[in-house]
Amino acid sequence: MVLSTVALGHRIRLLKYTTMVAFLIANAVCVAQSCPAGMTYTETAYGSYCAGEQHRPPSIPQYPAPSTSQACLNNMQAQSDAIGNAQWAVVVGLARAYNSGICNNEFPEGRASSLKMIGSGLVSLGQYEEAIPVLRQCAQLFPGQVWCWYGLAEATMKLGRMDEARQFLQHVVAGGAVDQDSTEAIREAKGLSAEIEKASAAQVEQAPPVEAPKKSHGTGFFVTYSGHILTNNHVVDGCRSLALRNGTRLTFISSDPTADLALVRADVSPASVAVLRSGPAPRLGDSVVAFGYPLEDILSSAGNVSVGILSATSGFRDNPGLVQISAPVQPGNSGGALLDSSGHVIGVIVSKLDALVMARETGDVPQNVNFAIHWSQVRAFLDTQGIKYLSLPSVRNINTRDSAAAASRFSVSIECER
Numbered sequence: 001m002v003l004s005t006v007a008l009g010h011r012i013r014l015l016k017y018t019t020m021v022a023f024l025i026a027n028a029v030c031v032a033q034s035c036p037a038g039m040t041y042t043e044t045a046y047g048s049y050c051a052g053e054q055h056r057p058p059s060i061p062q063y064p065a066p067s068t069s070q071a072c073l074n075n076m077q078a079q080s081d082a083i084g085n086a087q088w089a090v091v092v093g094l095a096r097a098y099n100s101g102i103c104n105n106e107f108p109e110g111r112a113s114s115l116k117m118i119g120s121g122l123v124s125l126g127q128y129e130e131a132i133p134v135l136r137q138c139a140q141l142f143p144g145q146v147w148c149w150y151g152l153a154e155a156t157m158k159l160g161r162m163d164e165a166r167q168f169l170q171h172v173v174a175g176g177a178v179d180q181d182s183t184e185a186i187r188e189a190k191g192l193s194a195e196i197e198k199a200s201a202a203q204v205e206q207a208p209p210v211e212a213p214k215k216s217h218g219t220g221f222f223v224t225y226s227g228h229i230l231t232n233n234h235v236v237d238g239c240r241s242l243a244l245r246n247g248t249r250l251t252f253i254s255s256d257p258t259a260d261l262a263l264v265r266a267d268v269s270p271a272s273v274a275v276l277r278s279g280p281a282p283r284l285g286d287s288v289v290a291f292g293y294p295l296e297d298i299l300s301s302a303g304n305v306s307v308g309i310l311s312a313t314s315g316f317r318d319n320p321g322l323v324q325i326s327a328p329v330q331p332g333n334s335g336g337a338l339l340d341s342s343g344h345v346i347g348v349i350v351s352k353l354d355a356l357v358m359a360r361e362t363g364d365v366p367q368n369v370n371f372a373i374h375w376s377q378v379r380a381f382l383d384t385q386g387i388k389y390l391s392l393p394s395v396r397n398i399n400t401r402d403s404a405a406a407a408s409r410f411s412v413s414i415e416c417e418r
Contacts, residue, residue, distance in 0.1 A: 264414075289338070350373050
């Protein structure tokens with residue numbers, strides 16, 4: 001099995017704990033009774049122990065000890081053996097037994113080592129969440145134990161918490177290289193720091209791109225001087241925000257999905273509003289004018305006008321809620337006004353026949369087959385909403401240029417952000 005750089009360094013570090021355990025074992029006996037002949041009582045960074053010329057690291061003295069002390073010594077020796085065999089679960093179990101039993105009172109100097117053993121063993125087992133509280137306790141009780149901070153950095157890095165890992169590594173190097181243990185810890189911290197930066201870069205590469213808001217455009221037209229705008233329901237449905245091209249925010253008022261009509265409001269007082277046709281209904285073959293803002297990013301931002309005739313007073317498959325027109329429309333025309341020869345509104349542009357679908361079904365490509373919402377549906381919707389709109393009979397024809405000019409004054413481009 002090939003170990004990663006961090007895992008290999010971690011194993012080497014735990015193996016070096018065996019020396020520390022041996023020191024603690026010798027120290028434990030030294031506490032229990034005086035040093036044997038030829039050995040002297042010695043203080044180190046790991047605590048006090050009995051040492052002599054032939055004991056580097058000190059071997060385990062072979063003489064009787066009290067039964068409780070012997071159990072603790074046996075535990076510590078078993079930890080050392082388990083570390084040498086990379087039996088991390090055994091290491092954790094033994095260290096927990098040491099830390100929770102009488103050994104803490106018998107040999108309190110071993111507690112820092114046992115906490116480190118538990119935390120580092122859990123890291124080696126991949127149990128990073130469980131390791132963090134143990135290593136935090138170790139770092140709080142023994143701030144000078146650099147390996148506790150190192151273990152915290154390693155565990156949080158494995159969990160993807162790179163900022164925390166960097167902060168813990170700062171504790172490792174804060175005290176400087178004052179002895180062999182801290183010197184080695186700082187050297188390993190540099191290697192772990194490189195691993196953290198590499199993992200951070202990988203996180204950035206793997207992070208899903210932030211999806212930009214999806215925008216769509218449609219057309220609407222003012223029907224009151226209080227800022228009410230009529231448009232299609234599908235233009236505003238599902239929008240997180242609605243606005244005019246100039247940035248003026250729109251408030252959703254109501255909609256009728258079946259009729260595909262919607263009412264929104266801008267906090268403005270328009271200079272002009274649409275006039276709906278009253279009196280006799282339009283007839284087949286009457287001239288019509290469509291105005292809107294199709295293909296927002298491609299065509300003229302001033303609006304587009306197209307002309308045609310009223311081809312049918314019902315829509316696709318005799319839908320009574322629609323009328324068919326020959327005036328060309330494009331995406332973005334939806335919600336725009338359909339005008340008669342007097343410049344009065346007789347419908348709301350809603351769609352064009354899907355040429356590709358029709359070609360598959362009929363083998364022919366339809367030309368200028370477009371639809372608008374029927375005038376009766378438009379008036380019914382506004383009446384239901386209590387909108388006081390203007391209406392006049394169409395008794396005087398005006399030219400297309402004047403119709404387009406009038407439409408441009410009360411029509412608006414609507415931007416939807418989903």
